[in-house]
Amino acid sequence: MSGMANENGLMMIRKVAEVLTFLAQGEATVAEIVEATGEPRSSVYRLLSGLQSEDFVEAGTRRGRFRLGMRLLPLGAAVVARFDERKLAQPVMERLHDLTGETVFLCVPHHDEAICVERLAGKRVQSLALRVGGSLPLHAGAASRAMLARREAGEWDDYIRRNSPLAGFTPSTVVEPAGLKSLLAKTRESGLAISDQDVTVGVAALGVAITDYKGRVRGALSISGLRESVLGSSLGQWGDALIAAGHEVSRALGCGLVGGQVADFG
Numbered sequence: 001m002s003g004m005a006n007e008n009g010l011m012m013i014r015k016v017a018e019v020l021t022f023l024a025q026g027e028a029t030v031a032e033i034v035e036a037t038g039e040p041r042s043s044v045y046r047l048l049s050g051l052q053s054e055d056f057v058e059a060g061t062r063r064g065r066f067r068l069g070m071r072l073l074p075l076g077a078a079v080v081a082r083f084d085e086r087k088l089a090q091p092v093m094e095r096l097h098d099l100t101g102e103t104v105f106l107c108v109p110h111h112d113e114a115i116c117v118e119r120l121a122g123k124r125v126q127s128l129a130l131r132v133g134g135s136l137p138l139h140a141g142a143a144s145r146a147m148l149a150r151r152e153a154g155e156w157d158d159y160i161r162r163n164s165p166l167a168g169f170t171p172s173t174v175v176e177p178a179g180l181k182s183l184l185a186k187t188r189e190s191g192l193a194i195s196d197q198d199v200t201v202g203v204a205a206l207g208v209a210i211t212d213y214k215g216r217v218r219g220a221l222s223i224s225g226l227r228e229s230v231l232g233s234s235l236g237q238w239g240d241a242l243i244a245a246g247h248e249v250s251r252a253l254g255c256g257l258v259g260g261q262v263a264d265f266g
Helices: 002-023 030-038 041-053 072-081 084-100 142-149 153-163 178-191 235-252
Strands: 057-059 065-068 103-112 113-120 134-137 193-196 204-209 215-227
Touching: 002 030, 002 041, 002 057, 002 065, 002 103, 041 057, 041 113, 084 103, 084 113, 084 215, 084 235, 103 142, 113 142, 134 142, 142 178, 142 193, 142 215, 153 178, 193 215, 204 235, 215 235
Parallel strands: none
Antiparallel strands: 057 065, 103 113, 103 215, 113 134, 193 204, 204 215
């Protein structure tokens, strides 16, 4: 009886997690939640009712829609605050933001995804795909590929095998295994990942990995903005500054060089 109760409890936790995860993408109707989770409508209504009573879910901006509740705010803030990378990267990110005027991201790896834990919005482009708490697969985007490139080559094959077929976001997303591995090898050699419209058309990004004293990848910094701005005449200066910024944060975590020639970042 106890085993059955435990199993039922785990099933309920999974259902709650599915609903909250789906709502993290934005407001949704009961019908949309039912379609996304595969749960019966009656179960979804009961879940939403219980979550609303605890302020984990609240009514959306339009009738019949639901969104995440305010009670989740301190919980999310507590998760983000635990990352040493965020505390160490914050001043570096602010300097990158002042230098470029573009959106600056800090991402950390979680399984086969890059999770955004900090974001300084750019002055020119506001509608970038990745938000704090959002994620991208490790093969798409500059920060993501910067982290994947630092894994051993054998792990690239494992990643491709686990996630095949690789998700494409735009026609520029590299999803063919040989092409991806070639791109990762170039990124590993230069220390700088370049994303050219592979997540959002018209948007480019530069990324660099952050490693600790054991050589483990702890995260990645990236600069993202309009393609002509990021990949234009400032590419060399911004690339050098980003590599230096990655080196600075990595050094604070006890690591040596991130890779490539590091320019002074002042």
